[in-house]
Amino acid sequence: MNVLRRRSLxxxxxxxAAVASLLTPIALDDSQLTVYxxxxxxxxxxxxxxxxxxxxxxxxxxxxxxYAIGAYTxxxxxxxxxxxxxxxxxxxxxxxxxxxxxxxxxxxxxRGHYLAFATLAxxxxxxxxxxxxxxxxxxxxxxxxxxxxxxxxxxxxGQYRTFIYAYVTWVLVAAVMxxxxxxxxxxxxxxxxxxxxxxxxxxxxxxxVVRYKLQVFALSAAYAGxxxxxxxxxxxxxxxxxxxxxxxxxxxxMAVVGGLGSIWGSTVGATVVYLLVQLLQSLGTGxxxxxxxxxxxxxxxxxLVLVLIMLFLPQGLLPAIQGWISSQxxxxxxxxxxxxxxxx
Amino acid sequence: MxxxxxxxxxxxxxxxxxxxxxxxxxxIYRVSRVVNFAQGIxxxxxxxxxxxxxxxxxxxxLAEALAVVLAAxxxxxxxxxxxxRRGTPPLASLIITLGLGIGSYAAIIMAWGDQPVSFTGLPGxxxxxxxxxxxxxxxVVVVTAITFGLLSLFFDHTYLGKGLxxxxxxxxxxxxxxxxxxxxxxxxxxxxxxLGGLAGVLITPLQPVSFDSDVGIAINGFAAAIFGGxxxxxxxxxxxxxxxxxxxxVAGYYRASFESGVALVVMLGLMVWQASRRSPAVEEEMV
Amino acid sequence: xxxVDNLVVRYGQATALDGVSLRVERGxxxxxxxxxxxxxxxxxxxxxxxxxxxxxxxxxxxxxxxxPEGRQLFANMTVEDNLRLGAWRVRDRDCRRIYDLFxxxxxLRHRLAGTLSGGEQQMVAVGRALMAQPDLLAVDELxxxxxxxxxxxxxxxxxxxNRETGMAILLVEQNARLALELCPRAYVLEAGRIAVSGTSExxxxxxxxxxxxxxxxxxxxxxSPNQP
Numbered sequence: 115m116n117v118l119r120r121r122s123l124x125x126x127x128x129x130x131a132a133v134a135s136l137l138t139p140i141a142l143d144d145s146q147l148t149v150y151x152x153x154x155x156x157x158x159x160x161x162x163x164x165x166x167x168x169x170x171x172x173x174x175x176x177x178x179x180x181y182a183i184g185a186y187t188x189x190x191x192x193x194x195x196x197x198x199x200x201x202x203x204x205x206x207x208x209x210x211x212x213x214x215x216x217x218x219x220x221x222x223x224x225r226g227h228y229l230a231f232a233t234l235a236x237x238x239x240x241x242x243x244x245x246x247x248x249x250x251x252x253x254x255x256x257x258x259x260x261x262x263x264x265x266x267x268x269x270x271x272g273q274y275r276t277f278i279y280a281y282v283t284w285v286l287v288a289a290v291m292x293x294x295x296x297x298x299x300x301x302x303x304x305x306x307x308x309x310x311x312x313x314x315x316x317x318x319x320x321x322x323v324v325r326y327k328l329q330v331f332a333l334s335a336a337y338a339g340x341x342x343x344x345x346x347x348x349x350x351x352x353x354x355x356x357x358x359x360x361x362x363x364x365x366x367x368m369a370v371v372g373g374l375g376s377i378w379g380s381t382v383g384a385t386v387v388y389l390l391v392q393l394l395q396s397l398g399t400g401x402x403x404x405x406x407x408x409x410x411x412x413x414x415x416x417x418l419v420l421v422l423i424m425l426f427l428p429q430g431l432l433p434a435i436q437g438w439i440s441s442q443x444x445x446x447x448x449x450x451x452x453x454x455x456x457x458x
Numbered sequence: 459m460x461x462x463x464x465x466x467x468x469x470x471x472x473x474x475x476x477x478x479x480x481x482x483x484x485x486i487y488r489v490s491r492v493v494n495f496a497q498g499i500x501x502x503x504x505x506x507x508x509x510x511x512x513x514x515x516x517x518x519x520l521a522e523a524l525a526v527v528l529a530a531x532x533x534x535x536x537x538x539x540x541x542x543r544r545g546t547p548p549l550a551s552l553i554i555t556l557g558l559g560i561g562s563y564a565a566i567i568m569a570w571g572d573q574p575v576s577f578t579g580l581p582g583x584x585x586x587x588x589x590x591x592x593x594x595x596x597x598v599v600v601v602t603a604i605t606f607g608l609l610s611l612f613f614d615h616t617y618l619g620k621g622l623x624x625x626x627x628x629x630x631x632x633x634x635x636x637x638x639x640x641x642x643x644x645x646x647x648x649x650x651x652x653l654g655g656l657a658g659v660l661i662t663p664l665q666p667v668s669f670d671s672d673v674g675i676a677i678n679g680f681a682a683a684i685f686g687g688x689x690x691x692x693x694x695x696x697x698x699x700x701x702x703x704x705x706x707x708v709a710g711y712y713r714a715s716f717e718s719g720v721a722l723v724v725m726l727g728l729m730v731w732q733a734s735r736r737s738p739a740v741e742e743e744m745v
Numbered sequence: 746x747x748x749v750d751n752l753v754v755r756y757g758q759a760t761a762l763d764g765v766s767l768r769v770e771r772g773x774x775x776x777x778x779x780x781x782x783x784x785x786x787x788x789x790x791x792x793x794x795x796x797x798x799x800x801x802x803x804x805x806x807x808x809x810x811x812x813p814e815g816r817q818l819f820a821n822m823t824v825e826d827n828l829r830l831g832a833w834r835v836r837d838r839d840c841r842r843i844y845d846l847f848x849x850x851x852x853l854r855h856r857l858a859g860t861l862s863g864g865e866q867q868m869v870a871v872g873r874a875l876m877a878q879p880d881l882l883a884v885d886e887l888x889x890x891x892x893x894x895x896x897x898x899x900x901x902x903x904x905x906x907n908r909e910t911g912m913a914i915l916l917v918e919q920n921a922r923l924a925l926e927l928c929p930r931a932y933v934l935e936a937g938r939i940a941v942s943g944t945s946e947x948x949x950x951x952x953x954x955x956x957x958x959x960x961x962x963x964x965x966x967x968x969s970p971n972q973p
Contacts, residue, residue: 173549175556221726223733226549227493230556231680232729234673235722242719359673363560370553406572410564417561424550424557425542617829617838620822624830627819633795634811635873636834 128378132288139280147276149392151348154283157384158341160368161290162334164383165297167366168375169306170327173226176233177365179240180335182357184210184342186244186251189260189352194250199264203343210339211332218331222324237359244354256353263347270347279348286344287381290337295377297333302326364391367416370423373433390415463589465710466703471595471664473702474602475501478657479679480694481609482650486537487688488626489639489646492551496536496559497679498672500654503562504529505662506570509577526655532562533651537644559672566669574671579663598660605656606695622646626689654679674718678705681725687732746771746806746881746913747792753800754787761787763937764801769881771806772911774904776924776945778958779934785917786814788934789883807880808834814885816870820859824850827858827869831876843872846902864895871899875906881913882906888920900927921958925949933958 139147163177184206191202221232245254252258263270263282270278297303306326308316317323346352364387372383394415398408427434479497486494504525511521540546540554579594613619624632625642632639657675658667667675678701685697701724709717747769754762761784769775779785790796792803793811810831819827825840828850832838844851847868853861858869867887874882884903888896904927907914918924925931925945933941933954941954948954 171549173552220730220733224729227552228684228729228733230493230495230552231677232726235677235726238677239719239722239726363556366553366556406567409572410567413560413567414564417557417559417564420557421539421554421561424554425539425546428550620826620830621833623822624819627821628817630795631813631817631819632830634793634813634817635830636877637830 131378136284139277139284142280144276147280149388150280151276151283153385153388154280154287155341155345155348156365156368156388157287157381158283158290159338159365160372160380160384161287161294161377162337163365164369164372164374164376164380165294166330166334167369168373169298169309170222170330171226171309172222172327172331173230173366174233174331174334175230175359175362175366176235176237176240177334177338178357178359178361179233179237180210180214180338181342181345181361182240182244182352182354183213183335184339185346185352185357186257186342187339188343189257189346190250192261192347193257193259199261199347200266203263203340203347206343207336207340210342211336214332214335215328218328222327222331234359234362237357237362241354241357252353254354256351256355258351260346260350260352262350263344279344283344286340290340291377291381294380298375298377302329306330363416367419371419373429376433379433387419390419460589461710462707464591465706467589467591468595469703469706470699471598471702472661472706473682473699474598475657475661476678476682476702477602477695477698478605478653478660479675480682480698481606481691482533482653482657483679483683484686484688484691484694485622485653486643486646486650487683489622490537490541490551490643491548492540492555492643493548493680493688494536494540494647494650495552495556495676496562496672497650497654498674498676499559499562499566500529500533500651501658501661501675502566502667502669502672503532504655504658505667506566506575508659508662509575510570512577522659525659526652529655529658530648530652533654534644534648536651537647540647541640541643563669570669572669574666574668576662576666579660592664594663598664601656601660605653606691609691618645674721677718677725678721681721681728684725684728684732746773747803747809747915748806749788749792749801749803751801752788752791752798752803754784754791754796755799761937762791762798765934765937765939766801767932767939767942769913769915771880772907772913773930774907774914774916774928776921776928776931777915777917777934778919778921778924778931779940780957781919783934784937785934786885789813789885789915789917792883805881808877809881809883810874810877810879812867812870812874812882812884812887814889816863816866818858818866818869818873820857822858823855824858824861824869825854828872828876831873833877835876835878837878838876840872840876843875846875846906847872863891864899867891867895867899871902879912881915883915883917885917886919887916888918888923896923903927921954925959 139150142150159177159181163174166172166174187206187209188199188202191197191205192199197205217236221229224232244251247253261269262275263279265282270282298306305316305321308319308321309323309326349356368383368387369380370383371387372381373379391412394411395408398411479501482497482500483494486492486497504522507525507528508521511524512518516524536555536558539558540551542551542554546554580592580597582593583590584593584596611619613623621632621637622642622645624635624637625639629639632642657679661667661675679698682698682701683694685700686693701721704724705717705720708720747767749765749767752762752765753760765784765788767775767777777785777788787796789811791798792805792809819830822830828840828843829838840854844854849865850868850872853865858866861869871884882903887899887903891899900923903914903916906912914928916924916928925948929945931942931945931948932939933948941948941951943951949959
């Protein structure tokens with residue numbers, strides 16, 4: 115009886131959020147719609163990153179690199195090879211996943227902190243490469259003139275351009291979240307969860323640890339590539355400067371805040387952090403305020419958020435709230451027991 | 459040939475600074491199993507602090523020493539926060555050090571602004587056999603050699619140093635014997651801070667630092683550290699020198715902009731090579 | 746010396762110790778026997794201060810040192826370093842009395858602990874614990890992985906120490922025969938609870954204990970000077 119009530123609450127809450135987010139674009143003006151789109155794109159990237167960190171236990175500091183690869187692939191295909199945009203998007207997504215497969219094959223054998231540095235290095239290399247191959251990518255000055263996304267014969271442009279992009283993003287976010295949910299509940303998903311709790315245990319239970327880690331890594335990259343492609347079509351001009359290391363950190367913060375491995379958490383995290391960043395930007399800019407203030411505020415808040423969440427709410431915001439609600443209702447939490455070793 | 463020697467010697471000098479940063483990584487990792495993403499920040503803070511102190515009339519030598527002490531204190535603070543409560547898993551600590559590194563950007567910009575900072579080190583050139591090398595380079599090498607000597611004395615011949623080694627060798631047994639592993643972790647972080655600070659003090663006269671220089675410094679230090687699997691400082695020293703010289707040669711003979719790429723490629727190459735030697739299953743701890 | 750009162754220790758949802766009470770008096774040798782997974786090591790780690798109990802209490806009067814299961818040496822450090830580190834809590838780091846007790850270690854003092862044989866390592870482990878000048882020595886699975894003759898020698902040393910210095914010993918063992926032979930009093934720990942306790946003589950006569958831990962042998966164990 116109790117379990118049924120709890121599931122209903124989560125169900126209704128999720129439904130309400132879905133409907134609310136579906137209706138929100140109607141009430142937004144153009145610049146707010148742009149924020150909506152960026153939040154959505156971040157949510158897609160973070161959905162993958164959250165899966166990677168929550169289940170494969172790997173820290174990636176280079177998701178922005180996959181975001182960039184997706185963006186540049188889509189841009190190059192459409193602008194230079196006149197490939198239709200939807201097809202380019204599909205290819206970009208698949209290609210980014212493939213790159214991750216290749217890169218991850220040697221690297222995922224390493225411990226988490228090696229991968230953290232490795233993904234950072236990967237991002238720096240990708241950014242350099244983009245700058246180097248000027249003929250293909252436009253180099254450091256970037257690539258303008260990327261055509262907009264066309265669904266069939268209909269190109270998304272005109273007065274309602276951002277509005278339609280907002281809905282495209284909504285659909286993709288929903289799709290990605292559904293995919294994650296099905297993945298987590300499937301047999302490989304259970305294997306993944308075993309992996310998250312104990313690699314040795316999962317290995318002993320016959321879970322193909324390396325293969326799963328690789329697949330999750332590739333999937334998270336594919337998500338990022340997909341989002342990157344949409345980004346390219348949306349902003350129509352990309353440059354290496356659009357994908358700094360700080361963006362990877364931002365994705366990381368969103369994942370951590372939302373809750374690693376939590377399906378809704380990635381979206382919640384993306385929304386909270388992005389809006390927070392916007393708030394800081396507007397607080398920091400103004401007449402008479404030092405030019406560096408937005409940067410100072412952003413860095414300070416990034417740092418503070420990361421540290422505080424990891425110390426006090428390591429499971430993330432959403433699971434923490436869910437837990438609090440459960441305990442308030444005095445329903446015994448069905449959360450997994452904290453993994454404690456004899457020497458804690 | 460003399461051009462080669464010039465490049466090589468300057469590479470040795472920068473390699474020495476990498477070695478100091480790398481040893482910071484190693485000391486902290488050995489004792490606490492945490493990879494300290496803020497390792498580069500210690501160098502930046504020390505470099506900038508030295509510049510400020512010098513501009514206020516504090517004499518050379520004292521300014522650098524105070525800056526290193528400051529970096530050590532910052533290391534201690536990072537350690538306190540990163541090691542957190544008992545039972546904080548190492549990956550969480552890694553993210554915390556990352557957060558602290560980014561947070562300190564804010565502090566650094568507030569204190570010193572966002573522009574690069576430098577100061578003059580030991581002026582003048584030494585000449586021998588057609589090769590001229592800045593005195594600052596020589597200073598770097600000498601100080602690094604002395605530091606490594608002191609470190610080996612500390613770890614191999616003092617009781618406290620052996621206690622630290624015990625923590626990394628067998629943390630359970632260390633606890634049984636009465637060693638406060640948490641406190642040793644803090645000591646390791648303080649030492650790591652001092653080492654990073656020393657690196658910063660030595661490198662800033664050669665290469666101006668700004669608030670985000672820590673990434674490059676950390677990458678170089680980490681690349682050197684993994685030569686020894688993050689566990690052996692001697693091997694890290696060798697790796698650091700190789701890296702420094704390689705970068706100097708690449709910058710000199712090819713293009714300066716490729717210099718940073720060397721560290722990245724070396725690091726990734728090393729990681730891939732080390733990974734292929736391990737079994738793909740769960741990694742065992744190397745002691 | 747050691748007083749354990751209704752100790753409860755949990756790992757997450759699992760209960761490792763479920764209300765354990767026992768005592769060791771000054772100068773006593775007490776055995777704690779039981780099967781694998783009964784919670785013997787958990788008990789030792791708790792009284793060594795490494796684990797916080799969920800309920801109940803324990804009190805150690807004086808110094809306690811543990812010889813852990815599986816030796817747990819600092820493998821990449823020398824024998825001498827291992828011994829000296831044992832004295833972390835006390836001032837006196839002089840290893841001579843350990844070399845007096847275990848003469849073989851004197852010759853091995855500069856060898857890396859990880860390169861020694863099982864028996865030699867166990868000597869180092871015991872020596873390391875003794876360096877702390879404990880009033881109570883807790884020994885976890887002394888006999889594990891060692892040849893009987895080696896175990897005998899070590900056991901003799903422990904008995905001698907107990908007799909000469911009055912150091913109490915808590916001997917935790919799967920090998921119940923050995924434990925009951927050495928210690929006049931014993932507890933049996935099963936699934937986190939003290940199942941039976943009493944003098945070793947009584948226990949060795951108890952049918953249940955005999956069946957479970959002593960191979961059901963008909964002869965008396967206590968009093969026989971040699972192990973078969």
